[in-house]
Amino acid sequence: MKLSYPVVLVVLLAFASVTACSNKSDKMRFSSWVSSPVETELFKEVLTSFEKENPDFQYDFEPIPGNYSEKLQLMLGTNTAPDVFFLKGMLAPSYMSFNILNPLDELMAGEADFDQEDFFPELLRAFQKDGVQYGLPKDCSPYVLFYNKKQFREAGVDSMPTTWAELESAARQLTKDTDGDGKTDQFGLVIEPVMEMIMPFVYQNGGNFQNPDGSLGIADEPFIEAVEYYYGLYEKGVATIPTDAGQGWNGDTFGRGKAAMALSGGWLLPFLKENHPDLEYGVLPLPAGKQKATIAFTTALAMPKRTQYEADGWKLVSHLTGKEGMKQWTSQGLAFPSRKSVAVENGFYEDPVFSVFMESMEFARPFQVEYSERGFEEAVVALQAIFYTNKEPRQAMKDIAKRIAKYKLTR
């Protein structure tokens, strides 16, 4: 055993550096987040048909599971971002204000049959700043009201709720103690203490998180009233929250029949099909307040400013947000087309379920604020305070407004 220190050191360092080497390929990279297996499967099919059309196209598909936004942010900050990525509508304002996205207008102009007018204008606007387009919506989904047909029949609710008052009375009728142990087993509605789910009520009441003049709207009367109504449903015991039954999200609570109604987007459809195939349910447009309104979730494809693969990246973006790619992606109703023509072609306006979503898109708005995520998080804390510590909604919103104001994006 005649080993000397330098030899061992060199061997170990070589060992370490071999494992340290990364195999970064020189191809375009594309990242999405990871959602349900059904969605992943379908998305891969869309990519496969894209590859068939473009046999020479070289790229790596790297889905990012878990806290997608945090990871993407890190990659953008360290110049390791993928060349095309999913961008949540909610985060678009801050990304655009940091000036890290690649403008798409010239690329769009270079494509004669792209037909920009076809998109729902609200969705397109969500990814614009100062008239420049930084992302293109690949799909959307508005919140609608899911209801359990069997429970509605049993409770004798035969007119569908169309106003706040009707929603509450229907929920009351549907709230039951089925096994007679003094505890409610079936609630009228399941809600969550999250901003996205309150926003439709705020919009319906004429309020907003951020007023058109840029000031904060969460301590204004329309907002507070909406929160009071929303929390009131829970306080009065006609609505529940998922954690009260040990469930992760409202879709689960609804699927298990613990609540007769739920607000959700299109993602609940495949979940119910997979996990609760026997559930008899229907969908309705959200009941209206002072006006009809709902929230629309949308995801765009965007490119980082420093991408070296602009042409390749655009090819992928234009396919996925173009009529053909979108048609395939939205064909099963997992997500809904952000282009009207595609919705028509898919026959969504004739389908009893899908038409409710498409019609809701007419009065749906994407939820976006020009406040940093910290500000948004503060608002979520206020909601938690209301739901978990019984803080009076008016006071909670007033307190939090003062704290959020300083997190306005400045650029």
Added chain:
Amino acid sequence: MKQIKLSKIFFWLLLAVMTVIYLGPFLFSVSISFNAEGDVFSWPIKLLPEKWTLNNYKEAWEGLPFSTWLRNSAIITAVQTICNVFFASLAGFAFARLDFPGKNIIFSIFMASLMVPGIILLVPKFIILNEFGMINTYGGLIVPGLVSVVNIFLMKQFFETVPKDLEEAALIDGCSYFRIYWQIFLPVSKPALAAVAIYTFQGAWNEFMWPVIVSTTSDMFTLPVGMSFLKNEFSVNWPILMSGTIMISLPTLVIFLVFQRYFVEGVASSGLKE
């Protein structure tokens, strides 16, 4: 006499309760992982599943890049363990047995650094690694953990207990220090080396905060990082989640059970007498 018996009964009862508290959660998650029914929340809670299945394990293994994460965890843990054993013992030898200018000051700085919270290093470490282009690479995951100060301390304490005569004889024979370390000190310090190895293995295998920040894509995740994200995706499927957690825990458990003796000895020899 009767009193002694009573206190004995009390003692064993206490021991039994403690054991249930410490082991119960694991046994229960094992039970859930074999549960064929998705609903684990129905009361009364059953201690054993009514319908048994191995499907959850199969689904966890197949539905997730489990093997990739396992490979990453294994590579990282192996490299870090080997390097820690080697470099920590080498440095520990130098601190224990060699005389050189600056020895005490370097050692004190090392020890003082133990008090610096890891979170303070997170941001700068990240920026530095980014400058080297090592974010989301094995290098970034492995290199910062190649030697730990605690291990150097442990080895130093142990080497100080080795009798001097062996080494003096070798010196007179003209042996180099490296040979003294390699041929005389290493063979007699198996318990301490084992303790360092097991500590490092356990720490590297379970490490969470660093990999969660450095790995950005799923192909670079370690098992704990992957699992923590799974929690979000499978929040409705406890049986699959539990079978995943059981699979992560097994390697450390097996290693511990096999090397238990070394482990306790290693801690004992780490010179907590101070």
Added chain:
Amino acid sequence: MSVFKSKRWEQARTAYLFIGFPVILFSIFTFIPIIFAFVISFFDWNLLIPDKVFIGLGNYIELFNDEVFLIAIKNTALYTVIVVPVQTILSLFLAFIMNQKLRGRTFFRTAFYIPAITSSVVTSIIFLWIYSKPGLLNYLLSLVGIEGTDWLTNPNTALFSIMALTIWSTSGYFMITFLAGLQNIPKSVYEAAAIDGASTWTQFWKITVPMVRPVTFFVVVLGLIGCFQVFDQIYVMSGGGPVNATTTMSYFVYNNSFKFFRLGYGAAGAIVLAIIIFIATWLQKKYFPSNPYQ
């Protein structure tokens, strides 16, 4: 003289070679980062924005006006003040039992140690289930007629629930540490005490506790450092909520650095945390020295 000198030189050269790699690694990943953290804490440093603005003490001033940071300090302090004593006493107690002549000692020792070797992510996931509203804990409570709460979404119980989990998982680890200390106490001491008619209980207080004092010191210091930095369980179980009830300083630093991307602000929070740890350790060393007779 010259032979001696060259021998000394050779020894020093070898030593530098031996500690060379650790020193380099330490410099890159510990020493420089500490200085770096200190520097960027004076900047408005966002990785997404190219220009970094020097703002002096701006981050620190904002920290102490930041309600969430103050809550984080309070939570961290509360967490430490409860977890450290409980886990220390419990692990000493466990070690004392394990040091008795006992049938199945290895089994019990292993049982108590298993939580300590298990990944914190795994234990967090298991306890998520136990603590949930229809979970195991509430079921057991319901058997004795108590209606439990949803432990992790109730702001009054969330932090305590996580404390209990920590104590459960670390006490086995420190038990082994104490056990090593206990085995250094000569058997004859106990035997003499037994002859004098001292009960096991008296032996524990009069012999064990004073004689393991150095180990206790070690355990308390490690416990302090660990508690001040608690992160994994929070990240997996509660995300700092509800209503910031479980936002600890480490979690605050993480969130501000990597989620809100204000690296300078995060670094300033980390510096404050480091200072608090230093003070706590120093206080402990001053008022509870490992050897009171020194």
